[in-house]
Amino acid sequence: MKFLDLAKIYLKSGNGGPGCLSFRHEKYLEFGGPDGGNGGKGGDVIIEAADNLNTLIDYRFTQHFSAKNGEHGMGKLRSGQHGNDVILRVPVGTEILAEDEETVIADFKTEGERITILKGGDGGFGNAHFKSATNQAPRKSTKGWPGQEMTIWLRLKLIADAGLVGLPNAGKSTFLSACSAAKPKIADYPFTTLHPNLGVVKIDDFSFVLADIPGLIEGAHEGRGLGDQFLAHVERCAVLLHLIDINADDVCDTYDIIRGELSAYGNGLDEKPEIIALNKSDTLPAEEAAEKVAALRDHTGKDVYLVSGATGKDVRPILFAIKGEINAARVTPNDTPVSDAPWDDIETA
Ligand SMILES: Nc1nc2c(ncn2[C@@H]2O[C@H](COP(=O)(O)OP(=O)(O)OP(=O)(O)O)[C@@H](O)[C@H]2O)c(=O)[nH]1
Numbered sequence: 638m639k640f641l642d643l644a645k646i647y648l649k650s651g652n653g654g655p656g657c658l659s660f661r662h663e664k665y666l667e668f669g670g671p672d673g674g675n676g677g678k679g680g681d682v683i684i685e686a687a688d689n690l691n692t693l694i695d696y697r698f699t700q701h702f703s704a705k706n707g708e709h710g711m712g713k714l715r716s717g718q719h720g721n722d723v724i725l726r727v728p729v730g731t732e733i734l735a736e737d738e739e740t741v742i743a744d745f746k747t748e749g750e751r752i753t754i755l756k757g758g759d760g761g762f763g764n765a766h767f768k769s770a771t772n773q774a775p776r777k778s779t780k781g782w783p784g785q786e787m788t789i790w791l792r793l794k795l796i797a798d799a800g801l802v803g804l805p806n807a808g809k810s811t812f813l814s815a816c817s818a819a820k821p822k823i824a825d826y827p828f829t830t831l832h833p834n835l836g837v838v839k840i841d842d843f844s845f846v847l848a849d850i851p852g853l854i855e856g857a858h859e860g861r862g863l864g865d866q867f868l869a870h871v872e873r874c875a876v877l878l879h880l881i882d883i884n885a886d887d888v889c890d891t892y893d894i895i896r897g898e899l900s901a902y903g904n905g906l907d908e909k910p911e912i913i914a915l916n917k918s919d920t921l922p923a924e925e926a927a928e929k930v931a932a933l934r935d936h937t938g939k940d941v942y943l944v945s946g947a948t949g950k951d952v953r954p955i956l957f958a959i960k961g962e963i964n965a966a967r968v969t970p971n972d973t974p975v976s977d978a979p980w981d982d983i984e985t986a
């Protein structure tokens with residue numbers, strides 16, 4: 638399944654209904670006076686963030702959205718009905734951009750957030766409105782105000798709770814496949830992963846979404862390798878899992894390279910909670926592996942996990958650590974997961 642994360646749509650709010658020109662007609666009543674009602678207001682265009690959506694796929698099929706026009710005013714001082722609003726529902730995490738594809742109009746981060754992006758036109762005045770002491774029988778009514786129109790872009794970044802970062806070949810995709818039903822491509826050469834993959838990880842009764850993105854290399858922020866464009870997909874994660882191949886010439890240098898790229902990218906990535914793990918523990922004798930763990934622990938001043946994605950050994954302690962960070966980031970711990978997604982493995986378009 639392809640994950641659509643960009644859609645261009647056209648919006649129009651409703652025109653206001655025209656006011657009515659009418660005079661009261663009743664038997665035995667001369668000069669009944671003006672009784673034309675006002676036109677109804679045109680409908681607004683509203684965009685709302687909904688929790689149960691994961692894609693913008695609906696906006697691939699329908700790209701035009703118009704709110705209803707207001708109705709005509711009528712005689713007997715009846716106002717026209719207001720036109721119905723159009724409410725567009727988009728996934729949490731959607732950004733709304735102007736037609737230039739740069740100016741951010743809104744950035745939906747929580748369920749239920751909504752904006753009225755276009756207001757409907759006001760209704761026109763009926764002739765009753767123009768009645769005055771000097772003009773008892775106005776023959777004037779006004780048209781409604783026109784609605785507005787606009788073209789916008791909807792852009793959705795994947796919302797993963799945790800993101801995997803590391804050099805190419807560190808074993809990120811292997812780790813994802815070890816703990817979820819996702820089946821990313823795994824191979825013994827750099828840049829096997831070309832697009833982010835998502836997997837839903839379950840530990841006991843807790844689930845979270847883990848994103849596997851293409852590997853970073855030194856200079857990724859300047860476009861080297863596949864660049865750092867995929868880091869946008871982990872910007873909203875609560876925690877990063879930093880995987881390092883235990884066979885690297887120097888695990889501390891390797892760690893620093895990735896940290897350097899995260900801070901060069903900015904957007905708060907280098908301030909996110911980080912879990913560090915040396916991967917491929919099955920390839921080294923235990924004492925040698927322990928030395929590397931100690932070296933990296935001294936270097937970073939943080940806990941360092943040892944794991945083998947390929948054999949699945951010691952994956953669970955890392956998942957518990959991730960769970961702890963996700964819970965800490967959520968407003969109400971043990972609440973519904975931020976993205977308890979119904980999909981299992983999704984590739985981005
Ligand atoms: N022995 C051993 N090999 C591993 C382990 N994890 C991954 N590998 C191997 O390392 C190679 C790279 O694994 P991937 O999971 O594709 O690495 P990646 O980090 O996703 O690489 P990119 O997608 O290129 O960034 C593959 O040949 C895997 O079989 C492990 O725990 N032990």
Ligand SMILES: [Mg+2]
Pocket residue numbers: 809810811821822823829830849850851852
């Ligand atoms: Mg990969």
